[in-house]
Amino acid sequence: xxxxxxxxxxxxxxxxxxxxxxxxxxxxxxxxxxxxxxxxxxxxxxxxxxxxxxxxxxxxxxxxxxxxxxxxxxxxxxxxxxxxxxxxxxxxxxxxxxxxxxxxxxxxxxxxxxxxxxxxxxxxxxxxxxxxxxxxxxxxxxxxxx
Amino acid sequence: xxxxxxxxxxxxxxxxxxxxxxxxxxxxxxxxxxxxxxxxxxxxxxxxxxxxxxxxxxxxxxxxxxxxxxxxxxxxxxxxxxxxxxxxxxxxxxxxxxxxxxxxxxxxxxxxxxxxxxxxxxxxxxxxxxxxxxxxxxxxxxxxxxxxxxxxxxxxxxxxxxxxxxxxxxxxxxxxxxxxxxxxxxxxxxxxxxxxxxxxxxxxxxxxxxxxxxxxxxxxxxxxxxxxxxxxxxxxxxxxxxxxxxxxxxxxxxxxxxxxxxxxxxxxxxxxxxxxxxxxxxxxxxxxxxxxxxxxxxxxxxxxxxxxxxxxxxxxxxxxxxxxxxxxxxxxxxxxxxxxxxxxxxxxxxxxxxxxxxxxxxxxxxxxxxxxxxxxxxxxxxxxxxxxxxxxxxxxxxxxxxxxxxxxxxxxxxxxxxxxxxxxxxxxxxxxxxxxxxxxxxxxxxxxxxxxxxxxxxxxxxxxxxxxxxxxxxxxxxxxxxxxxxxxxxxxxxxxxxxxxxxxxxxxxxxxxxxxxxxxxxxxxxxxxxxxxxxxxxxxxxxxxxxxxxxxxxxxxxxxxxxxxxxxxxxxxxxxxxxxxxxxxxxxxxxxxxxxxxxxxxxxxxxxxxxxxxxxxxxxxxxxxxxxxxxxxxxxxxxxxxxxxxxxxxxxxxxxxxxxxxxxxxxxxxxxxxxxxxxxxxxxxxxxxxxxxxxxxxxxxxxxxxxxxxxxxxxxxxxxxxxxxxxxxxxxxxxxxxxxxxxxxxxxxxxxxxxxxxxxxxxxxxxxxxxxxxxxxxxx
Numbered sequence: 001x002x003x004x005x006x007x008x009x010x011x012x013x014x015x016x017x018x019x020x021x022x023x024x025x026x027x028x029x030x031x032x033x034x035x036x037x038x039x040x041x042x043x044x045x046x047x048x049x050x051x052x053x054x055x056x057x058x059x060x061x062x063x064x065x066x067x068x069x070x071x072x073x074x075x076x077x078x079x080x081x082x083x084x085x086x087x088x089x090x091x092x093x094x095x096x097x098x099x100x101x102x103x104x105x106x107x108x109x110x111x112x113x114x115x116x117x118x119x120x121x122x123x124x125x126x127x128x129x130x131x132x133x134x135x136x137x138x139x140x141x142x143x144x145x146x
Numbered sequence: 147x148x149x150x151x152x153x154x155x156x157x158x159x160x161x162x163x164x165x166x167x168x169x170x171x172x173x174x175x176x177x178x179x180x181x182x183x184x185x186x187x188x189x190x191x192x193x194x195x196x197x198x199x200x201x202x203x204x205x206x207x208x209x210x211x212x213x214x215x216x217x218x219x220x221x222x223x224x225x226x227x228x229x230x231x232x233x234x235x236x237x238x239x240x241x242x243x244x245x246x247x248x249x250x251x252x253x254x255x256x257x258x259x260x261x262x263x264x265x266x267x268x269x270x271x272x273x274x275x276x277x278x279x280x281x282x283x284x285x286x287x288x289x290x291x292x293x294x295x296x297x298x299x300x301x302x303x304x305x306x307x308x309x310x311x312x313x314x315x316x317x318x319x320x321x322x323x324x325x326x327x328x329x330x331x332x333x334x335x336x337x338x339x340x341x342x343x344x345x346x347x348x349x350x351x352x353x354x355x356x357x358x359x360x361x362x363x364x365x366x367x368x369x370x371x372x373x374x375x376x377x378x379x380x381x382x383x384x385x386x387x388x389x390x391x392x393x394x395x396x397x398x399x400x401x402x403x404x405x406x407x408x409x410x411x412x413x414x415x416x417x418x419x420x421x422x423x424x425x426x427x428x429x430x431x432x433x434x435x436x437x438x439x440x441x442x443x444x445x446x447x448x449x450x451x452x453x454x455x456x457x458x459x460x461x462x463x464x465x466x467x468x469x470x471x472x473x474x475x476x477x478x479x480x481x482x483x484x485x486x487x488x489x490x491x492x493x494x495x496x497x498x499x500x501x502x503x504x505x506x507x508x509x510x511x512x513x514x515x516x517x518x519x520x521x522x523x524x525x526x527x528x529x530x531x532x533x534x535x536x537x538x539x540x541x542x543x544x545x546x547x548x549x550x551x552x553x554x555x556x557x558x559x560x561x562x563x564x565x566x567x568x569x570x571x572x573x574x575x576x577x578x579x580x581x582x583x584x585x586x587x588x589x590x591x592x593x594x595x596x597x598x599x600x601x602x603x604x605x606x607x608x609x610x611x612x613x614x615x616x617x618x619x620x621x622x623x624x625x626x627x628x629x630x631x632x633x634x635x636x637x638x639x640x641x642x643x644x645x646x647x648x649x650x651x652x653x654x655x656x657x658x659x660x661x662x663x664x665x666x667x668x669x670x671x672x673x674x675x676x677x678x679x680x681x682x683x684x685x686x687x688x689x690x691x692x693x694x695x696x697x698x699x700x701x702x703x704x705x706x707x708x709x710x711x712x713x714x715x716x717x718x719x720x721x722x723x724x725x726x727x728x729x730x731x732x733x734x735x736x737x738x739x740x741x742x743x744x745x746x747x748x749x750x751x752x753x754x755x756x757x758x759x760x761x762x763x764x765x766x767x768x769x770x771x772x773x774x775x776x777x778x779x780x781x782x783x784x785x786x787x788x789x790x791x792x793x794x795x796x797x798x799x800x801x802x803x804x805x806x807x808x809x810x811x812x813x814x815x816x817x818x819x820x821x822x823x824x825x826x827x828x829x830x831x832x833x834x835x836x837x838x839x840x841x842x843x844x845x846x847x848x849x850x851x852x853x854x855x856x857x858x859x860x861x862x863x864x865x866x867x868x869x870x871x872x873x874x875x876x877x878x879x880x881x882x883x884x885x886x887x888x889x890x891x892x893x894x895x896x897x898x899x900x901x902x903x904x905x906x907x908x909x910x911x912x913x914x915x916x917x918x919x920x921x922x923x924x925x926x
Contacts, residue, residue, distance in 0.1 A: 032662050034645050035600055037645050037648050040644075045662065046661060051655070051656065
């Protein structure tokens with residue numbers, strides 16, 4: 001078991017994204033809002049003639065807003081069902097190797113974290129929460145509808 | 147059919163090529179099962195296809211080979227050298243025939259029986275005719291230069307081209323920003339045009355005639371109707387419309403489903419049809435046509451139609467609708483219920499089209515590719531289903547607009563017109579918070595894009611631009627935007643589900659400057675903006691009523707006459723308004739006349755006693771030839787007569803009365819005015835007189851009408867009157883009363899001598915010129 005994990009910080013919390021799902025890490029410059037879209041959709045951005053749908057992870061996790069006003073944001077680009085998404089994170093730290101299979105977290109987490117959690121994985125940097133990218137992209141409303 | 151044969155030939159060729167190595171390998175090792183299987187597949191395919199195309203010889207050959215190989219596969223027979231040779235001979239013959247079919251030639255003559263016999267167990271080995279194979283090879287080289295490509299490869303090229311367009315757009319932007327360099331711009335222009343050409347070509351490679359979709363329909367309908375004991379005639383039109391290959395595959399299922407429904411539920415049994423007074427044979431018309439960047443496919447049957455009320459009852463029973471909701475449904479909405487899941491009016495469930503599951507699937511399938519299904523039906527008369535699908539999925543001409551600084555695109559196909567909110571003939575009103583725009587008398591609901599999107603617009607309502615949209619299949623509405631920018635061809639990609647979920651957008655694209663733009667879905671905006679399409683349609687019709695009569699309304703000048711009467715004169719006859727001193731108005735020669743400069747015009751609208759001291763104001767009326775004056779006290783307004791006119795009983799100065807600007811006004815009859823005043827005024831022009839000998843039948847019959855048409859009064863020499871001009875033939879004596887003007891006619895086209903001023907008698911232009919010269923001389 002040596003799955004690679006991308007360690008990012010969202011809302012002062014260090015979490016892991018499956019590195020295989022992440023195409024690249026980019027710095028978003030411009031952000032075009034999408035009026036009327038779900039709140040966690042921060043907008044659209046362009047990357048090499050591709051349109052990225054930008055997901056505000058803070059809102060998707062019900063942790064509040066990411067302040068996008070200060071310009072450049074770091075984001076992890078993932079592809080889901082043929083669409084490209086940019087997940088806005090506070091910081092992209094490192095790539096680490098998973099030392100264990102994900103195991104359920106038995107303690108109570110916040111509702112937002114609970115929804116996107118794939119379990120806890122052991123790494124050399126200690127236990128990290130593995131994030132389900134699809135759930136993160138789907139946001140609050142999709143979960144409620146399903 | 148030709149396409150199918152071409153496909154068949156291509157397929158055979160492909161298999162033959164692939165088989166080339168197999169055959170040789172099989173010859174070495176006749177018991178190799180894998181080789182046997184692939185050869186078996188080939189003859190099997192050929193057999194199956196040629197049964198369809200009626201190539202009996204091919205079929206017999208492939209059938210025989212298939213039988214022999216099937217025996218081997220089943221273990222009833224061991225392949226030996228003789229069988230291998232026999233099969234190879236058959237394959238060679240097939241290849242030869244396929245080449246002939248491909249070249250459009252007749253089948254090569256010859257008897258195949260010895261080949262078939264050679265396949266039988268224990269038969270003497272037939273040798274493969276080497277000559278035929280060689281011949282086939284030379285023929286193949288003459289075949290059209292085509293290759294078969296996988297659609298995936300084409301898709302990859304297409305998407306690369308799309309990206310190339312985007313890259314070009316970005317390059318264009320950077321070039322605009324930097325200082326212009328003529329050679330670079332020139333090179334860029336060339337690159338642009340090459341890319342455009344390439345995009346065009348690659349788009350076309352993906353196009354296919356819709357015939358491919360239609361070709362199977364007659365057979366399907368025949369089978370269906372036979373099964374259902376119905377008689378149906380299929381009428382197919384527009385098979386040459388071209389459509390994206392993928393699109394054809396996408397609409398295959400919905401189309402099939404609609405047709406099955408039409409035959410099963412729509413068209414009645416013959417006896418029923420006769421009872422309803424229809425022909426026994428039901429008619430199913432399928433047609434395709436291109437409309438802008440959409441393809442419309444109509445499926446029309448003359449069956450029993452859809453009963454909207456039954457649908458509503460069913461929907462209520464199934465809990466799809468509440469009674470209150472049902473009561474508010476328009477006829478169109480009622481019919482649209484067939485697209486709801488689980489609704490069908492068919493009494494019994496049939497194997498053909500099931501239980502009404504399906505129409506909802508049809509709709510969702512069509513909508514997934516950006517299309518629309520519409521239904522229109524009259525009970526007893528039939529049903530029309532219309533599929534509207536986009537021509538291609540990728541490139542859409544669009545208009546970019548902006549609101550609150552953000553850019554959006556609107557598909558151009560949905561745009562009907564663009565007007566300024568503060569323009570002429572446009573008014574914006576608010577009724578209970580809802581916007582209503584009146585554009586040239588037509589009332590259309592207005593949606594503010596700012597409020598739909600929840601954005602703050604900095605532009606005042608009156609300064610915005612209204613984009614009048616007609617979503618496919620819907621009714622018009624006006625969308626107010628801050629600004630209109632540009633027409634652009636956009637490469638549209640589907641947006642992420644979270645974006646599509648808003649219902650407002652059809653996709654995303656990149657603008658020239660590389661920033662993402664959202665493409666609106668006009669129907670979605672209407673839905674989110676709360677425009678009720680059916681209600682609106684009726685309202686629009688009501689508004690159109692008076693609007694159309696306004697266009698027929700006559701503009702008039704409303705004024706008060708000298709006697710205080712409220713009158714109206716058609717604006718067209720009023721030349722201008724003059725003011726003269728009352729001394730210019732005199733009663734002379736039994737009529738009131740007014741002197742205007744050098745001219746003296748008859749004056750109507752007044753009597754001598756009406757003219758006091760001081761000034762007299764009058765309209766100068768003109769009928770194109772003559773002028774008269776019409777005195778009045780004051781001009782009230784410009785207005786239009788759009789109400790009924792109550793006509794006067796007797797002809798006179800007033801032709802009738804009508805409500806003008808909500809008060810009655812007398813309409814002055816300009817024709818009567820001119821008839822009674824102007825005739826006397828115009829000096830009678832004296833007609834020129836032309837003398838034509840009465841004894842000359844040619845002159846009387848041929849020349850006279852022409853001369854008269856030129857404005858002359860024609861006399862003959864019997865009348866003792868002085869003529870202005872005489873027309874005579876050369877060599878004749880002139881009558882006594884001739885004037886000094888004479889036009890001589892000669893019979894020959896050529897001039898006899900140079901002093902001859904005569905005119906050839908069929909020289910019409912010359913004659914007319916001569917006559918006109920006379921007239922002009924007289925005028926002085």
